[in-house]
Amino acid sequence: MRDTRVCRSIPLFGRCETMGCMSDSQGFDDFYAIIPAGGTGTRLWPLSRSSRPKFLYDLVGQGSTLIQSTFARLEAVTGAGHIVVSAGWRHVDEIRRQLPGLRADQLFAEPVQRDSMAAIALATAVLARRHGEGIIVGSFAADHVIRGRESFAQAVSEAVATARAGYVTTIGIAASRPSTAFGYIHQGRSLGADIPGASRAHLVERFVEKPDSSTAQAFLSTGEYRWNAGMFVMRAKVLLDYLHDSMPSFFEAISHIADAYMQDEHAVDEAMSRYWTGLEKIAFDYAVAEPLSAAGGVAMVPGDFGWDDIGDFNSVAALLPSANERNMKILGDSDLVAYLDSAGDVVVPSAGRTIALLGVNDMVVVDTPDALLLAPRARSQEVKSMVSYLQESGHDDLL
Amino acid sequence: MRDTRVCRSIPLFGRCETMGCMSDSQGFDDFYAIIPAGGTGTRLWPLSRSSRPKFLYDLVGQGSTLIQSTFARLEAVTGAGHIVVSAGWRHVDEIRRQLPGLRADQLFAEPVQRDSMAAIALATAVLARRHGEGIIVGSFAADHVIRGRESFAQAVSEAVATARAGYVTTIGIAASRPSTAFGYIHQGRSLGADIPGASRAHLVERFVEKPDSSTAQAFLSTGEYRWNAGMFVMRAKVLLDYLHDSMPSFFEAISHIADAYMQDEHAVDEAMSRYWTGLEKIAFDYAVAEPLSAAGGVAMVPGDFGWDDIGDFNSVAALLPSANERNMKILGDSDLVAYLDSAGDVVVPSAGRTIALLGVNDMVVVDTPDALLLAPRARSQEVKSMVSYLQESGHDDLL
Numbered sequence: 001m002r003d004t005r006v007c008r009s010i011p012l013f014g015r016c017e018t019m020g021c022m023s024d025s026q027g028f029d030d031f032y033a034i035i036p037a038g039g040t041g042t043r044l045w046p047l048s049r050s051s052r053p054k055f056l057y058d059l060v061g062q063g064s065t066l067i068q069s070t071f072a073r074l075e076a077v078t079g080a081g082h083i084v085v086s087a088g089w090r091h092v093d094e095i096r097r098q099l100p101g102l103r104a105d106q107l108f109a110e111p112v113q114r115d116s117m118a119a120i121a122l123a124t125a126v127l128a129r130r131h132g133e134g135i136i137v138g139s140f141a142a143d144h145v146i147r148g149r150e151s152f153a154q155a156v157s158e159a160v161a162t163a164r165a166g167y168v169t170t171i172g173i174a175a176s177r178p179s180t181a182f183g184y185i186h187q188g189r190s191l192g193a194d195i196p197g198a199s200r201a202h203l204v205e206r207f208v209e210k211p212d213s214s215t216a217q218a219f220l221s222t223g224e225y226r227w228n229a230g231m232f233v234m235r236a237k238v239l240l241d242y243l244h245d246s247m248p249s250f251f252e253a254i255s256h257i258a259d260a261y262m263q264d265e266h267a268v269d270e271a272m273s274r275y276w277t278g279l280e281k282i283a284f285d286y287a288v289a290e291p292l293s294a295a296g297g298v299a300m301v302p303g304d305f306g307w308d309d310i311g312d313f314n315s316v317a318a319l320l321p322s323a324n325e326r327n328m329k330i331l332g333d334s335d336l337v338a339y340l341d342s343a344g345d346v347v348v349p350s351a352g353r354t355i356a357l358l359g360v361n362d363m364v365v366v367d368t369p370d371a372l373l374l375a376p377r378a379r380s381q382e383v384k385s386m387v388s389y390l391q392e393s394g395h396d397d398l399l
Numbered sequence: 400m401r402d403t404r405v406c407r408s409i410p411l412f413g414r415c416e417t418m419g420c421m422s423d424s425q426g427f428d429d430f431y432a433i434i435p436a437g438g439t440g441t442r443l444w445p446l447s448r449s450s451r452p453k454f455l456y457d458l459v460g461q462g463s464t465l466i467q468s469t470f471a472r473l474e475a476v477t478g479a480g481h482i483v484v485s486a487g488w489r490h491v492d493e494i495r496r497q498l499p500g501l502r503a504d505q506l507f508a509e510p511v512q513r514d515s516m517a518a519i520a521l522a523t524a525v526l527a528r529r530h531g532e533g534i535i536v537g538s539f540a541a542d543h544v545i546r547g548r549e550s551f552a553q554a555v556s557e558a559v560a561t562a563r564a565g566y567v568t569t570i571g572i573a574a575s576r577p578s579t580a581f582g583y584i585h586q587g588r589s590l591g592a593d594i595p596g597a598s599r600a601h602l603v604e605r606f607v608e609k610p611d612s613s614t615a616q617a618f619l620s621t622g623e624y625r626w627n628a629g630m631f632v633m634r635a636k637v638l639l640d641y642l643h644d645s646m647p648s649f650f651e652a653i654s655h656i657a658d659a660y661m662q663d664e665h666a667v668d669e670a671m672s673r674y675w676t677g678l679e680k681i682a683f684d685y686a687v688a689e690p691l692s693a694a695g696g697v698a699m700v701p702g703d704f705g706w707d708d709i710g711d712f713n714s715v716a717a718l719l720p721s722a723n724e725r726n727m728k729i730l731g732d733s734d735l736v737a738y739l740d741s742a743g744d745v746v747v748p749s750a751g752r753t754i755a756l757l758g759v760n761d762m763v764v765v766d767t768p769d770a771l772l773l774a775p776r777a778r779s780q781e782v783k784s785m786v787s788y789l790q791e792s793g794h795d796d797l798l
Binding site for chain 2: 046357369371373379386389
């Protein structure tokens with residue numbers, strides 16, 4: 001039985017009424033960032049593979065991989081020691097290589113993938129055991145691109161302030177176009193007057209799944225919708241209490257594993273094999289954010305930075321500078337691409353071979369050592385179908 | 400000074416009047432086939448390279464390379480011992496490997512490429528020295544596809560009969576469509592009554608370069624035009640006499656080299672380095688067939704076999720069986736091609752990698768270990784421009 005005396009903010013969901021919830025610090029001293037490095041990015045196949053997911057790549061030619069950029073961005077906010085990463089065990093070595101500033105105890109290896117709820121819950125439970133339940137945790141995907149570090153830090157600061165008040169707080173991204181590739185957040189009443197340091201915070205009215213085009217258009221015209229970037233900041237205790245009450249068996253399994261992390265590797269392995277595999281595969285959004293928002297427990301602060309989840313090659317293209325006046329987008333060595341009378345293509349020459357395009361327009365061309373993908377840019381989202389097809393037809397070696 | 404007493408058919412160009420011209424044999428005993436294995440096939444880049452031209456490939460999935468098929472076809476007509484090949488020295492080893500039935504003295508190595516006139520003239524001059532000027536020679540490109548061996552043998556038989564009568568004789572291919580990719584032959588009056596064994600022979604009125612579409616259409620409607628497949632059959636003496644009279648310095652250079660072939664390798668190397676490089680680069684068509692046809696010296700017999708010069712990937716596609724009901728044409732291992740919602744593509748997976756096509760229609764996709772080509776099928780002829788572009792931009796290593 002959990003001790004819920006200190007601050008039982010659930011089911012109040014409002015500003016925490018008891019002093020015990022309120023840290024003296026208004027900075028980031030008690031803030032910990034969790035990077036769930038899960039998904040494979042099947043729509044970026046054959047560049048992104050289950051053996052090497054997209055967060056391990058520099059997909060926008062910024063000189064660092066996505067997880068390196070994510071780490072650096074959070075490091076600037078809260079320091080390297082306050083960041084943990086949860087990832088599939090197959091990727092642990094490469095993540096260590098890419099993030100030399102990450103200590104061994106800051107990296108959680110998942111034996112099988114169990115979606116973001118499990119990753120965030122375990123990291124939160126372990127951090128709470130190490131640093132106390134009063135800490136604030138924030139979850140930030142490993143494979144998003146963000147432009148504008150100061151704006152990002154400002155938004156996190158407001159989210160932390162809002163989280164201190166007991167809210168599960170998301171950062172809503174200014175919707176610059178009626179995208180049908182993102183989920184949306186409908187903002188409710190302002191919380192700004194109540195929360196020091198987060199004057200722009202609002203309650204979240206509801207989360208909306210990827211809309212169709214006209215719905216997205218309608219959202220934008222109201223000025224009340226922002227993109228859901230899946231960033232969530234909250235007090236560890238708020239999350240753990242919620243899980244304890246709403247998903248008791250999930251909570252119990254996570255608690256066993258987190259306890260094992262306070263012992264030794266052997267205990268971790270044992271607890272993982274016993275409890276992790278049985279965990280429900282569910283995203284944080286569905287498990288916590290949506291139900292809690294319906295109860296008035298979720299807040300949103302605005303993020304004014306550039307953001308993209310690079311969901312497909314069209315997103316990659318949008319983030320790459322044009323190689324020429326014909327809007328050619330090349331991810332990699334542009335000397336490897338020879339084109340005549342071609343325009344608007346997205347080309348990834350990652351196999352060291354020359355790619356010659358003659359009269360080829362608006363196509364995605366991804367060249368890797370063992371697989372080549374061709375598709376019109378307009379069908380970038382369907383690359384997922386190709387991956388399913390390859391899986392069904394026994395080409396697991398390529399996935 | 401050449402001895403022209405035996406049969407000075409030029410400038411008469413008609414049926415040879417002197418008995419010395421007429422071999423007793425009406426068969427193929429005195430017939431020798433020359434295979435000039437020259438051109439690179441730049442419109443089939445990156446499959447065809449200067450280092451490995453198209454005749455060394457099986458471009459239509461028939462189980463043998465183009466030069467192997469050409470050799471086998473001629474062997475059935477005249478025997479392996481009556482065939483010679485003229486090719487760039489870089490390709491000699493591979494030709495020997497592909498044609499184990501070819502003796503060393505049946506292969507002429509060209510130090511640099513000097514087009515078909517030089518290749519045919521040298522082979523003819525050497526064969527005449529070996530077997531006498533009374534022989535009939537025929538030139539057949541190494542990289543054409545022919546379907547119907549019996550029809551081919553029949554056409555060659557008629558061409559040989561017509562050549563015996565003193566004509567430079569070409570085999571005209573039934574024009575099955577108004578192609579703009581081939582040259583045409585306009586037939587003149589019938590020679591059938593005069594030539595035993597070649598009742599369908601006609602004089603050639605003129606040769607026409609690749610026409611535009613409406614001209615080609617008009618040609619077909621007359622029934623008097625056939626495709627020029629560049630096959631020429633003639634008495635060795637007729638050709639050598641013509642060269643002697645019309646291209647004396649060319650004739651002299653060829654004679655020096657041919658003389659050297661009657662000595663030893665050293666003499667050949669010396670003569671080649673001294674005389675070959677200076678030879679004019681000219682096709683047999685321009686040097687002999689066109690001027691001679693204007694003077695009434697060229698005849699045509701019909702070829703009723705299927706023929707294609709596989710000039711580009713569209714030609715390759717036309718000759719390949721469809722891999723499925725969506726008219727996918729795959730040259731190579733079809734297991735390497737995964738396609739969803741794609742149709743009409745020509746795919747050459749020659750690098751062992753999987754090629755995944757999603758929503759890709761009517762494209763040429765040629766995958767080789769160091770270069771990949773993408774182009775719409777409709778622009779197959781322009782692949783040549785890509786090769787020029789690569790050459791200009793310093794990518795000689797890919798050509």
